[in-house]
Amino acid sequence: MLGLLTKPAILLGVILVSFTSHATVAPASLGLKIDAPTLYIVEDGDTLWDISALYLENPWLWPRLWQSNPEIENPHLIYPGDRLYLTWHNGQPILSMKPKVKLSPSVRIVDKSPLPTIKPELVLPYLDSNLLLGQALVENSVRVLGASHGRQLLTEQDVVYISGQQPVSSWGIYRQLATFTRNEHIVVALKRIADAEHVEYAEQLTRLRVIEPRQEILPNDIVLPDNFEALANATNHFYPTPASVGHSAQILGSLTGQRYVGQYDVVVLDRGLVDELVQGSMFELYQQGAVVKLDNAKQVSLAKTHIGNLVVIRPYQHFSLALVSQSTQPIGVDSKLLAPPLLSGEE
Incomplete structure (x- = not known):
């Protein structure tokens, strides 16, 4: 029935x-x-x-x-x-x-x-607004030069100037949040703070009209065209699947700079596409067991404790953005990420 x-x-x-x-x-x-x-x-x-x-x-x-x-x-x-x-x-x-x-x-x-795989309100704000960009690309990106009125706090329809002749019609204005390092690879976390559209360009400058500002725009903020390659392939339609057996990862930090995060927060991992991670790759989160001293003065580590799960929502070449999908205690850089173990019958 x-x-x-x-x-x-x-x-x-x-x-x-x-x-x-x-x-x-x-x-x-x-x-x-x-x-x-x-x-x-x-x-x-x-x-x-x-x-x-x-x-x-x-x-x-x-x-x-x-x-x-x-x-x-x-x-x-x-x-x-x-x-x-x-x-x-x-x-x-x-x-x-x-x-x-x-x-x-x-x-x-x-x-x-x-x-969608996960409720859109949990994932889409990060897919739409956050980006990991290589340090070299950040250093060579177009920047906000300022506005004619000289104010830093801009409202909708205000006009800002960027350097060079830029014919692209649709743009995003980004603020640098934090820098993350993995060996020789360095990425900068960016957050989209406003949309902008092309007005006109002169010999050395381009005028953009600000639309839908989320916060104040400052000189030197990064400006990226909406057809920028790194902004592509963001989707909320992917399969949750366990990371490859034996794989592990390290949390490098959070986008907000918080030392600890919780359920539904997003962190940066030191693994990416080169490590076979894809959208939907799942890890189990563990807290390392405490070290205790036995009667014979020998030190041993207690068993690690399962404290949550994490899903990759946007992999890059050497890094990933990942959502803490479940946690029973605060998650930090000392939390261990391990691929789910094999179940019986698996090889």
């Missing part, structure tokens, strides 16, 4: 879910929840993480449960109204989808947006 179930307080909020009946078999090595629904109808407001947490003890193992549907154009996208079916094959659970209308082997028409 189709009914409503209120989910427990899972990682990213409480939502109502619709289902028919429940699986009664015991969880397999994948970590399927005992009360996982055999049919789930996707609702507005759901996220991929919510649904993953509904089925799995470890939501980042979603790719092992989800069976892509080859009959639709974008098999990895899930939409409100889709019906997800839990079945079993060779003793392993499989979650698949049957489109309500089969139009052709490669076309699917929908009038809704696909589910």
Whole structure:
């Protein structure tokens, strides 16, 4: 019978879910929840993480449960109204989808947006506003020279000047936040503080009109065109998946300069694309065990304690921005990041 179930307080909020009946078999090595629904109808407001947490003890193992549907154009996208079916094959659970209308082997028409992985309000502000840029690019970037009226606090429609003839129509104005280092690689964290549009340019200067300022604009702030390559490929549609077995990472710091952060804060990691990280790579967070002295004066370290989880939301070549998706205590640079361990049956 189709009914409503209120989910427990899972990682990213409480939502109502619709289902028919429940699986009664015991969880397999994948970590399927005992009360996982055999049919789930996707609702507005759901996220991929919510649904993953509904089925799995470890939501980042979603790719092992989800069976892509080859009959639709974008098999990895899930939409409100889709019906997800839990079945079993060779003793392993499989979650698949049957489109309500089969139009052709490669076309699917929908009038809704696909589910985001994590609630947009947690991720999009960082994807839209924060950027890691190499030090050399920062040093050679176009800068704000000032405004004719001389004031530093600008309002919407104020005009600022930047150096050179810049014909690009749409721009972002950025403030430097912090610098992070990994061996010989150095990046600067930037925050977008205003949008701007091209007005005109003269022999040595370009005028930009400020639109939607978030805070005051200062001389020497960095100005980047919106078609800048480093601003591309930011999306909230990605799969949570465990980082490769044996991989570890180090938190270099937070974007805000805080010594400790908590759930839903964003940090900078010393690993990136060259280390096989992708959007959605998951790490477990641990607090190193205390060192104690035994009766024989020998020192030993106590077992580390699991204190949360972290997901990469934007990988760069040698660094990444990552969201603390769950934490039970403050997270700092001394917290240890380890790839989730292998489950039984994995190689």
